[in-house]
Amino acid sequence: MTTRQEVKTRSGDRIAIVAGLRTPFARQATAFHGVSALDMGKMVVAEMLSRYDLNPKLVDQVVYGQVIQMPKAPNIAREIVLGTGMNVHTDAYSVTRACATSFQSTVNVAESILAGTVEVGIAGGADSSSVLPITVSTKLARALVDLTKARTLGDRLKIFRRLGLRDLAPVPPAVAEYSTGISMGQTAEQMAKTHGISRADQDAMAVRSHQLAAESWKAGNLAAEVMTCHVPPYKSFISEDNNIRAEIQAEKLAKLKPVFDKRHGSVTAANSTPLTDGASALILMPESKAKALGYQPIGYIRSWGFAAIDVWEDMLMGPSYATPLALDRAGMTLADLDLIEMHEAFAAQALANMKMFESRKFAEEKLGRSDAIGEIDMAKFNVMGGSLAYGHPFAATGGRLITQMCNELKRRGGGLGLTTACAAGGLGAAMILEVE
Numbered sequence: 261m262t263t264r265q266e267v268k269t270r271s272g273d274r275i276a277i278v279a280g281l282r283t284p285f286a287r288q289a290t291a292f293h294g295v296s297a298l299d300m301g302k303m304v305v306a307e308m309l310s311r312y313d314l315n316p317k318l319v320d321q322v323v324y325g326q327v328i329q330m331p332k333a334p335n336i337a338r339e340i341v342l343g344t345g346m347n348v349h350t351d352a353y354s355v356t357r358a359c360a361t362s363f364q365s366t367v368n369v370a371e372s373i374l375a376g377t378v379e380v381g382i383a384g385g386a387d388s389s390s391v392l393p394i395t396v397s398t399k400l401a402r403a404l405v406d407l408t409k410a411r412t413l414g415d416r417l418k419i420f421r422r423l424g425l426r427d428l429a430p431v432p433p434a435v436a437e438y439s440t441g442i443s444m445g446q447t448a449e450q451m452a453k454t455h456g457i458s459r460a461d462q463d464a465m466a467v468r469s470h471q472l473a474a475e476s477w478k479a480g481n482l483a484a485e486v487m488t489c490h491v492p493p494y495k496s497f498i499s500e501d502n503n504i505r506a507e508i509q510a511e512k513l514a515k516l517k518p519v520f521d522k523r524h525g526s527v528t529a530a531n532s533t534p535l536t537d538g539a540s541a542l543i544l545m546p547e548s549k550a551k552a553l554g555y556q557p558i559g560y561i562r563s564w565g566f567a568a569i570d571v572w573e574d575m576l577m578g579p580s581y582a583t584p585l586a587l588d589r590a591g592m593t594l595a596d597l598d599l600i601e602m603h604e605a606f607a608a609q610a611l612a613n614m615k616m617f618e619s620r621k622f623a624e625e626k627l628g629r630s631d632a633i634g635e636i637d638m639a640k641f642n643v644m645g646g647s648l649a650y651g652h653p654f655a656a657t658g659g660r661l662i663t664q665m666c667n668e669l670k671r672r673g674g675g676l677g678l679t680t681a682c683a684a685g686g687l688g689a690a691m692i693l694e695v696e
């Protein structure tokens with residue numbers, strides 16, 4: 261449905277993003293090795309409450325998410341409330357929308373504020389690629405359940421005899437589609453081939469991403485939105501993202517071997533997001549509440565759109581479907597935007613989406629529209645670099661994009677910005693933000 265969206269409460273308040281904060285993003289098994297998504301979520305929410313002097317008693321709701329679920333703590337949002345000394349009466353529930361999870365948690369809080377059921381809410385997401393729910397094979401899992409029912413030693417031995425050595429091997433979570441078994445990297449390869457995205461263009465996007473991210477850190481533009489984390493057992497700390505390579509060289513990138521199609525592929529470790537650990541969070545309120553509490557919001561939500569497409573082909577094309585929804589709902593076109601932040605899952609995926617933004621054929625055939633979404637002006641695109649450089653702790657990336665967009669628009673004197681991401685399951689998210 262593409263009806264115009266008026267993101268205002270019944271009393272005419274806009275939805276204010278009061279603050280956004282994140283942990284540094286760290287490559288798998290580095291600074292946050294051994295620290296769970298829940299612990300990173302607790303760090304960022306606790307720091308946000310303290311840094312913005314927000315009385316926990318005022319927080320009506322926490323909506324949070326993680327993509328790689330921790331079976332021991334399935335409702336991460338509630339564990340954050342209970343683990344940060346927040347008011348125990350703060351309602352909390354968890355959501356997942358794969359790589360667009362913190363777009364979803366933000367929208368959930370916004371919708372509750374619009375409905376008038378929540379006044380102050382916290383949204384966000386966290387993921388760890390280092391603390392993983394490594395499981396057992398289906399056969400072993402079944403045997404373990406059967407063992408609890410076995411009455412005699414003979415019954416137990418029979419169950420063990422069903423198992424081979426291979427059934428005993430641990431099973432790590434896969435970065436692949438459940439329904440097709442195709443990995444995200446293989447989808448990126450498919451998109452590169454279908455849409456004619458060259459290796460050179462992918463590598464150039466990676467170089468740009470790292471250079472802009474390194475410049476942003478150097479200029480001090482990320483300092484306010486990234487906290488320093490003291491890492492349990494508190495002998496070390498991390499205060500900056502550790503995947504960004506200031507001295508990235510195109511010649512070195514060109515020598516890397518493709519990972520997902522070793523013979524004919526073009527997707528490498530450098531033009532893919534690395535597996536990453538991190539967490540992000542946002543404080544949301546109606547504009548008048550924010551002002552009454554003395555806050556100067558960093559931005560306002562103008563519209564959003566979620567889209568769902570096929571998972572067999574072009575599965576990471578979500579931004580090209582979600583963006584026109586968000587633009588229509590805001591009553592805007594791409595040209596009205598001052599900045600665009602697109603999650604770079606893989607350079608091939610971002611470049612394929614950019615191509616589809618400008619394709620009239622795509623608009624006609626896939627979107628049922630007569631005009632293309634529009635050409636992306638590179639001077640407005642991922643101006644602080646993107647996920648290729650920062651990394652991508654799945655559920656935390658939306659929070660990074662939204663906060664980074666608001667703060668960068670502010671530095672430029674305000675304006676309108678699009679944040680958009682692809683997600684597993686053929687999902688796409690887009691959100692338009694305005695900053696004064």
Ligand SMILES: CC(=O)SCCNC(=O)CCNC(=O)[C@H](O)C(C)(C)COP(=O)(O)OP(=O)(O)OC[C@H]1O[C@@H](n2cnc3c(N)ncnc32)[C@H](O)[C@@H]1OP(=O)(O)O
Pocket residue numbers: 359435444445466505508509512513516519528529530531532533534535576604605606652682683684
């Ligand atoms: C909706 C979505 O977001 S879908 C996306 C979901 N995310 C994913 O699917 C994650 C995709 N990424 C991955 O799976 C992994 O990062 C992989 C498989 C691509 C690479 O993993 P690894 O092989 O462990 O990468 P690793 O860090 O060891 O890098 C391999 C080599 O490339 C080099 N390299 C990596 N990045 C760069 C870079 N930017 N510049 C130069 N060299 C680089 C490394 O130095 C390393 O070189 P070495 O072997 O000489 O030490």
